[in-house]
Amino acid sequence: MSSDAPLLATTGIGKRYGQHVVLRDVGFQLHRGESVAVIGENGAGKSTFAKIITGVIRPDSGEMWLEGRPVSFRSPRDALRHGIAFIPQELAYVPYLTVGENIMLGQWPSWHGLTSHALTLRRAREASERIGIDLDVERLMVSLKLAERQIVEIVKALSRDARMIVLDEPTASLSEQESRTLFAILERLTGEGVGVIYISHRMDEVYRFSDRVDVFRNGELVASVPPSQTTPAELIAHMLGQEKEEFVHGTRTSTEQSVIELRDWKRAGIPNLAGVSLAVGQGEIVGVYGVRGSGAELVAEGLGGLHPEISGTLVVEGRSGAIFPTPVEARRANIAYVPPERKRDGLVLMLPIQANMSMLILRQLARIGVLRSRLERDQAADLARRFDVRFRRLGQAVGQLSGGNQQKVLLASRMAAQPRLLVLQEPTRGVDVGARVEIHKFLTEIADQGRAVLLVTSDLEEAVIVSDRLIIMRDGAIVGELRGPSKTQANAIALAAGSAA
């Protein structure tokens, strides 16, 4: 760490939207070669702060200094020219350009205003090789999975020759392995003197990587400590203003008949399904875990009605039938599916909270096609209370909520239908630790009420602690089932990777 002027220093940064104060008097410092983890509840102002120091939005008050010189960024362009790179929480890529062009976005090799696609791709390939990530730079961005897009975004930011990099929840959709690669790169960069600001909801990462942890709460920077001098519990107390409850591992065993049963699901293609059969009983949470390409997500999506091409049988409460060809049939069978990308597939961002919460139950809320507004509002208020959604009004657009609260709205909309089976895919992606526990608790409550839950997640910790029974998939087939004492992260990884019996 350097002893002269800090790489970045801010004092008195404030930001409000209308009357809503989002940031208040934030004083922050980052030194060369330092890595700072920023944590805080959903909506605490972390992203807003990140956007201010990268020129995406302008603060209402406060000053910034870069290596001792006062700066004021008018645009991201300004910040970039000062050597500040940023990966926003909302991935900012261009869907119909190639991966290579996205990596080099706005920095295409140029010769008198001319550029070359081949050269761009070569540069992008070099950049990703330098960083140590293998990417097919010729593919279209739009054809990539979320995690792959996230990786491209990381390569883009890291290839900018920045002296300071700001990453807003970069690992939210990465696998364990990919996260580890990212941290290795970041460590190398800090070694070269680059400053890193790193926003995360994952406590383990904070400990693994950062020199210092800064905690935001309600728009204020309430704590700034090296991780070695604090405990997770303390950090969480700073974040939430209270102690976090501990979550107890799921151990339910269902004796009831199965609510739903998948028989011999098959599908050719990538990923494939090679005859998957599984059952979920009343009052139990069944987890499905597998690395990317294992077909685990197909199970969830198939139950949601997204894969009519899967062959096989579906037995709902004893009645055997075909796979749902569209989501309409899934809804009618009273199976609620929670998609993994809430903004793209789950929510209608410009509509009010209450409208999003009633998406699946419009008919129940209506009499001869007319919505009963009072009933809708009461129902939404009730759900919001049960899920502890933080909002200003039920009429507020969902897009204005913080990501964690958006996730809760999505869950609430599915639970509103009182489904016999709740199918969840990545239910806590981008959700703060407090909300994560709440969501987990909620799943438990649902199971305790006698409903069935199928949880497909790439978050191993979540898979292990929440599910009563954990099914491991590999290469389109079920390779094992863990329960009781054998249900550990180590066993799950071993099975998923195929390195155990």
Added chain:
Amino acid sequence: MVATDAEQRVATAQRWATTRENVAQAGLQLIGIGAVYVAIVIFFSFASENFLTYSNTINILTNVTVIGIVALGQALAIISGGFDLSVSGVVPLGAVSFALLVNDGVPTVLAILLVLCVGGVVGAVNGLIVTQIGINPLITTLGTLSITSGLAYSLSNGVTIPFKNPDNGVLADKTVGDISYYVILLVALSIVAFLMLRYSVFGRMLYAIGGNREASRLAGMRVNLVTVLVYVLCASLASLAGVIVASQLLAGSATVGAQAALQSIAAVILGGAALTGGVGGIPGTLIGVLVLGTISNGMALMQVPAFYQQIATGTILLLAVAFGRLRHILVGEQS
């Protein structure tokens, strides 16, 4: 931990913000375009003595009815994330079919129903092409615009078809007080459309589908069916507008309605909708229609020469929307 001063201040601020936002969200866009409308009315009241009279008010109302009815349907299409250029062909097709039918001795009411069916068929074709073949609404409705307009011309041989029996113009001729039946029809349809969008399952689905088609599909809505229905409604309303033009003119002509597509889309967008879908509403649309109709009426009264009317119309349109945006910016909202 106890609530700090700061936290309490935040809470108060948030309560305050809630009230403001309620007003803002429900009405701001409306207030914006409404204020623009008031400004336009005030301007013309000073500019022309004949403007703010009873008879001219009736006049403006009768003038805007046709575009108004088309705009109701267009609003549904735009809110649900599509849009419909073919109304410019369906209006004349409706007008010509109506004239042919009544001249063939079909009773007026039956003729109106048949014309509505013609519109419905066009709308179903639009909807099916958009949803089943996946051609985008612009090209789809541009194609059916060409087809329906051509049909209107060939059915009428390009000649205007006067009603043999002027009684068939009942929609235009009958009045309640000084208000024609068709103005009342516009008001009634507007109320129905407004209530439908606000309080019906179908209306809610339109907003959801327009706002996020994939999310709506995953939530189990029949997005394709709803889309087809929207196009059916839109084209049916356009064909009804055709019946009204014909009733006003006591004749069917293939030359009517050429401006219907652009004017109705402009009205809906002026009224606060976005071409990307999911937002917009009937009150705004109606004010949008009134803005366009009033500008053109006011300028005719002021005897602005034709060419300058065009220039002025464009300028007022831009000023009006800019003014609406300005209010937005002033109140600190961001889109």
Added chain:
Amino acid sequence: MVATDAEQRVATAQRWATTRENVAQAGLQLIGIGAVYVAIVIFFSFASENFLTYSNTINILTNVTVIGIVALGQALAIISGGFDLSVSGVVPLGAVSFALLVNDGVPTVLAILLVLCVGGVVGAVNGLIVTQIGINPLITTLGTLSITSGLAYSLSNGVTIPFKNPDNGVLADKTVGDISYYVILLVALSIVAFLMLRYSVFGRMLYAIGGNREASRLAGMRVNLVTVLVYVLCASLASLAGVIVASQLLAGSATVGAQAALQSIAAVILGGAALTGGVGGIPGTLIGVLVLGTISNGMALMQVPAFYQQIATGTILLLAVAFGRLRHILVGEQS
């Protein structure tokens, strides 16, 4: 962690997909519309003996030039995520200004440059309104369409202005072989536009901004500046198209170009662009222009009455696009 079998298979499949996608991106859309075009040409060759002749080929080329040049600009606007209705006003404004200037004795080349400046100013106004005030392109360019069209009428008093000196029609009168200068101009401009979109930083920025405006801003592009430039280019090309119409007719008239907006947008979309921006290109656009121009020429040669031409045009348009989609679906692409 070691790569599992599944992961390796995914990787293989992805490489496969890459190749397929490259084909898709570069050529599939083009192959689709190209095949449609070939089908249209074959059809008319059988339907009319005069169709596939040297002189009619030249004829089609001269017929499509005006829309072609407008469509080049429109393609830039649409790729960058906007669009421009005002071309329908800028074409006549360009035609009228050019006629007035040359009749005032301004040398032809200087007159062309001045007209380009007129277009540029209109484009700058469009771009500034869209980027600085934040009014959407539809309303903005609808407003400036009205203004520019009104200007064209008032500058010309609504009458046709014949060139005093027919030499001013140099763009149309001079030929290389049988090919008029303006056809060569279209080809040259198309090549420039194609190369620009492919190989210039500016061109790549258009795709980036149209594909994701915010991402482009975050990547440090001057998105507003680029947007303004695009509108300037689009309107300048439209004004140049106006010069060409005037040169063809040896007269300026405010009645020309009324179809320019819809036709150019249709051509660009036919050529594979999306109204949401970020995709599309010049070769597709040119084929789109040829499709529209050839259909109208072929039907004129077949002596199809005007009204049936409209019906047939709409039908062929829809069939053409549906056919393009079909190929998409057959090759397993999804949009």
Added chain:
Amino acid sequence: AACGGDDDDSGSGDKQYYFTFANVLESGELFVQLGNGVEEAARVQGVKFKRYNNNFDAETTLNNARLMVQEKPDLVLEYNGVEGIGESLRKIFDDAKIPFIAINVPIPGGIWFNLVNKDIGADTAKVVVPIAQAEGWSAADTTVVIVQGSTAGVEVNDCVRYFYITVADLMGMPNVAPEDITAETTVITENGVQVDGMGTLEASYTGVKNVLQTIPADRHILLYTINDDSTIGSWRAITEAKREANTIVAGLGGSVAALKELRENPRWVAEGSVFATHWGQYLIAMGIAVMNGVTPPPLTKSPQIVLTKETVDKYYDADGKVKLLPPLVPENEYLKDTGVLQKFNNVEGLE
């Protein structure tokens, strides 16, 4: 029948009348000058005057009718471009008890001022055919190209229809009945084609360019259209195809550009002029006559004549300005009695 009503007013010569005029369109040389002419004549006569634009559109026409009756003028001059909506216009004027003069397109129950398109077309044919025959053209080697405006209605297109019928008659081409040439007609026997030029420069240019592809280059062409814009556009297509030496063209409208062609272009041999620039003085005279209680005939004829290279200088000066209007004919002779026309001192045989 019009209301010549208010006798008490007709006595007081200096009462200021109030006329409103709805022009068919305010673009296109012909219509703009027509409007200016009416406005100018009203000024000369001291009539209070307001002008509206029907924009060739039925709905606008109806809106304007409503706006005009709201003004309570003494008389309405209605130039409605859309045939067939007369009934709805009549209803508005009759309800408001305001007399009206229909221009060009008749309105049932109203009085009518019109050029006779049919006569102009036939008269033009009578000028053109002898010239063609003098060049040795015959039915065997001549194609007649007429350019219609498909949406303008039957009345307007009468000129090209009767042009064709008369040419066919004079040159011995196969006869066709008037009702066989409609807006949907394209091929008229082997001797004629009809193009849709929509009354505009650009559409006529493109339309004729396309149809020339189907006419062998060695055939002679007789070209006639519904207005000067269409003729000029069509002529550009002919010259671009380098077929002007084989073409004879006649115009309709009397615009400055067309008169220049008539004088300078050897192939442009006739120009029908209806003196629309000066309809104003006839219309105002007609209005005054109605105010005076006169009941005009069902059709009051407008001045019209087919000019040739020989007669053009008698009626137009070198700049294309009208020098002289043709003499009154029985269908408009009564206008003399109002004394209005005399104020302009430009009608042949009327001092």
